[in-house]
């Protein structure tokens with residue numbers, strides 16, 4: 001594999017899940033593979049899990065890591081072609097990506113959407129510019145429209161915790177105070193569409209995700225109806241896609257509670273706002289998988305890096 005930027009880069013999700021589980025059992029099995037190889041992690045946005053689990057994955061493979069908070073610490077990067085750079089940006093991605101490529105063997109990038117410029121976000125300007133101008137493989141650590149390390153992690157977590165062949169999985173929108181990206185929801189949808197699960201989405205009117213992504217997946221506007229007989233409930237907030245980036249007037253009743261999910265396992269990518277997205281009783285209860293999900297981020301990233309290293 002060259003780059004890992006999208007759930008579609010997973011050629012066979014079931015075999016990837018089995019390979020990741022094997023890494024989890026024996027994390028240091030490929031400790032020689034990444035010897036003398038360096039992973040650069042570039043963050044345009046905040047992170048706890050991605051930053052640490054991706055580094056941990058690299059360390060398990062014997063790689064070195066270098067990390068930079070690009071937004072705070074680097075020169076402002078220009079992404080438009082032919083711009084007269086007399087504003088706030090000080091260097092072009094053409095130079096920046098080429099330069100960073102000389103210091104490492106793989107570049108991992110986090111770059112969230114603007115949520116104001118739908119075209120720019122859809123075109124994945126930051127991620128695609130790095131793919132275009134870097135000379136080393138690129139890993140997506142959450143871009144404008146997708147979070148494929150998270151989506152793959154969630155597939156692993158469901159596979160580990162399912163108690164029936166074809167469980168029912170519900171992705172439920174949940175309330176939030178801020179406008180949040182669609183990336184986690186999108187990649188979860190795309191991962192579930194590849195799995196042998198009964199998958200439905202629940203969200204209020206006005207909050208449908210991009211129909212090019214949800215495709216034939218059933219969408220309910222009645223949360224209770226969607227949650228009926230669920231085995232896994234994955235909660236996530238996202239802003240409106242149609243009224244791009246807007247927080248519409250919505251019902252706080254969409255918060256996840258024990259009463260709503262019954263015996264279902266609860267999932268969230270984290271960070272999560274307690275008693276806004278989900279009640280304490282759920283996160284503190286025995287059906288919450290959120291800590292286990294975060295652990296699986298390491299092995300999802302490790303498998304991705306392993307496949308890239310094997311192809312260098």
Ligand SMILES: NCCC[C@H](NC(=O)CCC(=O)O)C(=O)O
Nearest residue numbers: 142180181183184269270271273
């Ligand atoms: N990487 C996991 C989620 C990142 C981001 N959440 C956030 O920005 C939450 C921020 C807050 O709660 O203030 C998102 O939804 O895409």
Ligand SMILES: NC(=O)OP(=O)(O)O
Nearest residue numbers: 047048049050269270
């Ligand atoms: N789930 C996730 O990507 O977490 P961070 O934003 O903390 O990296």
